[in-house]
Structure formats: structure tokens, C-alpha cells
Amino acid sequence: MKFTLTASGENKINKIVNALIQKTKEELKQTIDGPVLDNVVKHTPDRSQEAYFLSSGISDTGVSWNKVDPQRGFIKEGFKTLREGIKLQKSIIKDENNIVSGVIEHTPEFSLSVGFGWLTKIGKQSLKKRSTTDADAGTETWSSLVWKWENGGTYTVRPRDYGSKLLKSVPEANGGFDSMEKTIQPWRMYYNGLNDSKAGIIEILKKSLKSKAQEFNN
């Protein structure tokens, strides 16, 4: 037996489908920008952990360093902490062939916004502020900083001034070493945050779509 929908029947079904897709998009955006990113933040290093892991490293002479220089080593003025940055991210909702998906983009700009600064010695007494967004800071290194926090990664720091040496804890200064290698361990912030959220997202969407669909029963 074959049934054919009337034009008005088809219109009605399209209207319901479109309303449900729209509702899914709204609900998904609210869920990702709210509870999901909250869960991601729970797996994100706090300010002191950021300072510790960015300052730790091994020099070219094999000396390990795992302390933060409290005066000069890690200045967040002008930058967001990683937790602040992630909490302020906004999802992008896509709808391709009625498949709705939500994406949190990792742009180079986002990585640069969660960088840091430090003070370097430029004379016997003088200090100068430098940061990961300076033109000569090495864009390739710092524009993937969030990826390093997520998946682990390395960076090498060298003095910017010819002939100078590195201090132990900062990316460059006059001091003891020619270079320092740093490893950031993978924190899997997004991976773990999303895993924690999966069941909740499905539950929220189910409830919301059920309630929306019921509007068409009335």
C-alpha cells in the first residue's frame, strides 16, 4: 500500500522538522558554551600550574629546572589564564544536510591570547618586559600553545640577543644556558571535558526535543 502526503501534510512535517533542528541548534550552543566548557575547565591547569609547567625544562647542558621565578618568570598581565580563555570560548554550530554539530575552534589567535610575559635583563640594572606575542617571539611555537596543553608538545627557548645566555626559568635573558627544552604534558582538557559531558548532552537534548515536539500535539 502506498500513501502520498498532501501538500499541507508535507508542509506540516517540514515545519516540525525545521522547528526541531532549530531547537537542537539553540540547545547545543547553550550546552557547549555552558556545562561542556565548565567540564573542560575542570581538566585545565590553574594559573600556578601553568606557571610551573611553562617554566620547567632541561637546559642544553642537561640541567633540570622546575621552579617558577616569582619576580620575572611568568607575567599574565595582558593575557588570559588558560581557564579564563577556555571559559570565554564560543562554539560554532553547524547544520549540514540536517546534521547538527557543535565545534569549539582552536585558532592561533586563541593560543596567543593565553600566552604570557616575563622580564628580561637588558643591562646591569634594567629589566624589559617581553612576551609570547612579540614579533620575534616565534609565532609557530606560541600559536599552537593550546594544542600543546591538550596533546602535549615541546618548545625550545633561546636568547633573542646574540651572545646572551638564558636564565633558568624564563624563555630568554642573560644567564647560564644557550638554550632550554621544555615539554608540556598532555592535559586532554577538551577530550576529558567532552567525555564527562556526553551523557548530559544527550539527556538535555532528549528532554528539550521531546518538549518541543509536544507543542505540535496541541
Next chain:
Amino acid sequence: MPTITNIIPNVNNSLFYWLNTITYTKNSITGKISSHFPGINILLGFPSALEALKLPSISLVENSILPQSNEVFGEYRKMITFPFTIWGFAGSKDDDGKNKYERDTLKNDLRFLLEKTYFINIYDFPESLEPDFNTVSTDVEIMNIKTYNIPITGTNKVDRYRFAVDFDLLYYWNIDLT
């Protein structure tokens, strides 16, 4: 007959043992992962100093445990999930194309091994990384396998040819609450 004392502390070691000893055939050669990728490092835990890592390497890392739902009464089978990632670091060759090939073959071999293995035996590890085969083994199921390349995360060679294999080990545990 001795029984395994506890599943949870032995999952990591058992999986690591499996990774080091599983054999498979490729291009008419049967051998362990270390035979198909000579010189490979197989590590337990993420390397502490990536820049010093010998390539190629793979490292087995247990991720944080997912929340479990247990709102039931009486006898039931509790499901415990152990989420793992195998991080892969290729890049032992001196050519970009060859390094990408090494990354992709290593990743695909690991995927193949996980897909074709339905369960992993769990043993006691009394004092070393060698299992005690006298313990009665139980097994855990492999599920939710996902492989992907990692975007370049730094300027060193170790950052350039990376991949990850995510998967879960599931263990069903009979619990009697009555």
C-alpha cells in the same frame, strides 16, 4: 587455584604486556610490533621529556576514569570503563614523506591490532612487569577505538609526526547487593 587479587591495579600492566607481546603478520613476516618497527620504544606513561625521546615511540597512557552510574539494587553487572590513549611519535626517517608513512603505518597497525583483539587477558603482576601466569586470568573487552593525527604542536621533530589511538577497556563485574 589462585585467583586474580584485583582487576583495577592490573589493567595497565596487562595492557602494556599485551602491547609488547602481541604478534601479527604483515608482508609475510610474523612478529611483534618491535619486529615490524625496529628500534621502536614502547613506553608506559607519557614521556617526561619529549625532546629527548627516541623515535619512533609509542606510549600507553590511562586517561581519567569516566563517571559510572550505579543506581540499581540487587545483583547486577557493574560495568567499569578504563579509557586509554596510545600516543604515537613517528619521525625516525630523514624525509618528510617517509616520516608521514611511518606515522600512518604505525597508527594503522595499532588500530588493526585493537580491532582484531576482542579482549585482553588480565593477570596479577606480583613484583615485576612479567605476569604471573598461575593466576586465573579474567579479560576486558576493547571498545570505542578512534585514531587520529595530532596537529603539529611544536618546533621539534618529535612534535611533527604524531598520532593518537583512543580506546576503552570495559570490564563487567558481578556484584551482589542483596
